[in-house]
Amino acid sequence: MASISGKPPFKETNRVIAKSETYASIDDTVNKPIEAAPTKTPLWWWIGFVMAAGLLGVYLVTITVLITRGIGIFGNNQPVAWGFPIINFVWWIGIGHAGTLISAALLLFRQPWRTSINRAAEAMTIFAVVCAGLYPILHLGRPWVFYWLAPYPNTFGLFPQFRSPLDWDLFAISTYASVSILFWYIGLVPDFATLRDRARNTFMQWFYALLSLGWNGSAKAWQRYMRAYLILAALSFPLVLSVHSTIAMDFAVGQLPGWNNTIMPPYFVAGAVFAGFAMVNILAIPLRKAFGLEKLITYRHIDNSSKLMLATGMIVVYGYAVELFMAWYSGVEFERYMAFNRVFGADHGWAFWLLIFCNLIAIQPLWSKRVRQNMTLVFIISIIVSVGMWLERYVIVVVTLTKDFLPGSWGDYVATFWDYSMYLGSFGLFFTLWFLFIRLLPSIATSEMKELQHHDSHHGSDYFEEQRAEEFSKKGLPV
């Protein structure tokens, strides 16, 4: 893919920001592609956008069929009442979690490298949560009365059953979605002001001026802004842990073999972060190339996010081991049979072994720095991990439900055409939003990058950077 800024290829670097960048050059690098006239939009963008919009069409058709014919079009039935919609819901929302962790947790842990990728990662979070949130609503059967889940005074004189994890879900997801959007928007306000001030035509000026709310960057405003940003980060961190824990409790509170485990919440959270960092890599690697952002999203970022992927991946694998151990150790016949069936079952055993390949074996090369510095390999491994995490949810949902207690009530599960079209279509929704985002909004937080640049000029450790550069150049890696 060609860089639309038209500059020659950059020398790759392992610094957080390439050495030569200034406040103004950060601005230009990030904002030039956004300001380009619609006719100057690069061809790759149109190809990507049209493909995404096509898939979005598939999604809309599926929803139309779903609403007219009912959820009978899906493969869900007894005993597998939770099929693709729940698998895909959990998969999408898991992907979203890495964005919040990058923007909130890494901010609190003072990891300055997160600044380059937090904006894009937060966008990914919001789009993934949109895709996820639509699943439970659409598979309610009567999606148009989804608001019955919310507590509000009504003529039935009824309130939701608050002891049900499914209602916890409603609160967790809607809070997560709205707080993520707020956090993202607050982060964007100063950058909208930058775009407003750069605008060369009236339309853009108005568009970004309205979005910037009239931000003028006064010291008092910045003081309050930074405090609010920090508070939002401190709130988002436990929030993101609570969201996937709640989703895990949808399973863990049930008494089915393979679901009723205390390890579910932490292990789900680790899995979410694992899948999320994979998606960050999948999106960031082409983005940095396509928009010429190599000096701001450097090898360091991909390297670090791959390390996090490896670490959380190993936690997830530990979770698989504990699940199997607990099934045996519990002494419960049904748990033991479920574990046996999960691993060696004739129907779905393949999914387990494929899962082990994707989530355990395929990530092992990431121990090597050389692999983490190879964008193509990281990209491929990240895709494998995404597949693996989908399979994990498939194994958890389908294997347990097909063969639980009485053999008389066992059954099989086969996904239908509409199950697949809805899954494929949700990619259309995600990528349509993603392509609009990278075209219209700054995909890197410029004001934060400038602050980082300023901060580094006073507190950055040249000694550390030199040591690292020396070590890297010995191994023939970019410094």
Added chain:
Amino acid sequence: MSEAANLYGVVARFDSPESILKAAQQTRDAGYEVIEAYTPFYIEGLDENLGHAPTRLGWVVLLMGITGLLVGFFMQYWSNAVFYPLNIGGKPLNSWPNFVVITFECTVLFSAFTAGLFMLGRNGLPRPYHPIFNTPGFEDATRDKFFLCVEAKDENFELEKVKSFLSGLDAEAVSEVEY
């Protein structure tokens, strides 16, 4: 007091965070109090140098967080135990462990929106017009320039004196700004 009725203040432009930090300190030492700086990014210590009091945002958020916690819990308690008692699996009506998740989510929801919206509100946003936008070259205040304004409201404000004072602070440019 101000010479011209519609004068907002005198604005000096600087080209680095270091120089505006120093200039802010010197302006304050010279006895000016109604002063404000405009910068493309947050500069640590600038608010102190300008004499701004620390923000009380954290306290407001704490208060609203506690409100969210109480609202979240008692919404569930009242509706499931008082208004329409529901017996679920023989659990006590006030089975509080089951209420923890929603209580937590409400706490976060209330405090996060307070933090975000209160910050915007106290900053006077949305506000499409601000006199500081009349400063020549103010587009760069969101790029790589740093502006310091002594407002005409200041008790010690005398146009010529302020202008010559700001020019003495290695400012790149000094301009009068009107409403």
